[in-house]
Amino acid sequence: MFIDCDANATYALDDCGRELLVEALQVLGNPSSLHRSGQRAKNAIDDARDAVRRLVGIGGADSSRYRVVFTSGATEANNLLIASNARSGARVIATEVEHPCVLMPLERAAQSGCMVSLIAPSQQGSVNPDMLARLVDETTTLVSVMAANNETGAVHPVRDFVSLVRQSSSTALVHSDVAQVVGKLPFSIVETGLDAITISGHKFGALTGVGALIIREHCALQPLILGGPQEDKLRGGTENVLGMVHMGLVADQIADKLKQREDTMKRVRDAFEAAVREKLPDCEFNADSIPRLPNTSSVYVPGVRADDLVVALDLKGILVSAGAACSSGKPQPSHVLTAMGQGEERVRSTLRVSFRADQSEDVGRTVAEALAEVVVRARALREEG
Ligand code: PLP
Numbered sequence: 001m002f003i004d005c006d007a008n009a010t011y012a013l014d015d016c017g018r019e020l021l022v023e024a025l026q027v028l029g030n031p032s033s034l035h036r037s038g039q040r041a042k043n044a045i046d047d048a049r050d051a052v053r054r055l056v057g058i059g060g061a062d063s064s065r066y067r068v069v070f071t072s073g074a075t076e077a078n079n080l081l082i083a084s085n086a087r088s089g090a091r092v093i094a095t096e097v098e099h100p101c102v103l104m105p106l107e108r109a110a111q112s113g114c115m116v117s118l119i120a121p122s123q124q125g126s127v128n129p130d131m132l133a134r135l136v137d138e139t140t141t142l143v144s145v146m147a148a149n150n151e152t153g154a155v156h157p158v159r160d161f162v163s164l165v166r167q168s169s170s171t172a173l174v175h176s177d178v179a180q181v182v183g184k185l186p187f188s189i190v191e192t193g194l195d196a197i198t199i200s201g202h203k204f205g206a207l208t209g210v211g212a213l214i215i216r217e218h219c220a221l222q223p224l225i226l227g228g229p230q231e232d233k234l235r236g237g238t239e240n241v242l243g244m245v246h247m248g249l250v251a252d253q254i255a256d257k258l259k260q261r262e263d264t265m266k267r268v269r270d271a272f273e274a275a276v277r278e279k280l281p282d283c284e285f286n287a288d289s290i291p292r293l294p295n296t297s298s299v300y301v302p303g304v305r306a307d308d309l310v311v312a313l314d315l316k317g318i319l320v321s322a323g324a325a326c327s328s329g330k331p332q333p334s335h336v337l338t339a340m341g342q343g344e345e346r347v348r349s350t351l352r353v354s355f356r357a358d359q360s361e362d363v364g365r366t367v368a369e370a371l372a373e374v375v376v377r378a379r380a381l382r383e384e385g
Pocket of ligand 1: 073101
């Protein structure tokens, strides 16, 4: 048995998610086939599209105003949006704390003549609306600001950002990567006024390898993957039927429990932080003076490397992550904390603990206790050495 406190990396299937997987496995046809098995798969995917719409606050008459383009995840959805809207001569505004799957396509777009401005965050990780206001004008093509940061949990007021953009530009497309918000906070694309959002199935309890770009009908998109006419000619290739159908079932399951999930996660996270404050009073929490995701704690543990803590906690059966983007097993210093102006030592010693909605306050306290034990041991070893 282990305690999974790495929900922001992936929100592994819970018991209900596993049951829904068995249900989704009943639908395995190719949606392009004319026979009954194909048509069943096609209908199931259309149902999943409606369920995803409902999860992000699109219902009734609004349903026909937004298209849901299923992708292999948030990475592809962000790439699809950016490749379609950040062409040569376009003017794009984003932030330095976006996920690499936004920053890297923007870097490539800039090399091909797109003008890209990145807003630096505050020390707490917030994005200053005045900075955005100063940059937007009628020539702006795209504004992309994530709704919540995966490392610090900082929540950005995207609704205010949309109003602000609209004061200076009637045409700029306003997009938000909401991958970390969906399933953790009530969210409605309609209420925010956003033109487009990106979601990822495995961040809210569905499978890895499925996500979506949800975008207003009139907005232009150019397919990244050419082939068959799937996804309204926006993504060639036989659909990931299992992933899409399962994501729809999970979306249906959690859509009316978002407030409850938020409250539970917050209780667990707050119990963790209260216990850490008591046992390790020199620890500090990033982004704790601004709105944050209810499940996320980004904790600076002075003098102890976060990757050592990840390993030590893993040995105790507790899964967390370093506040660093870790690809191919090589931890890199977090670009998010670095952009926030945090020094090298703080960046290296920041741990991300991200809780789930099926955990209790006891879990929060147990993890804090285990953290205190490994920190005390690591500090003692350092003094001996
Ligand atoms: N955007 C954010 C904010 C994320 O946290 C992640 C994953 O960590 C992604 C995008 C990428 O999502 P996916 O794994 O679905 O490609």
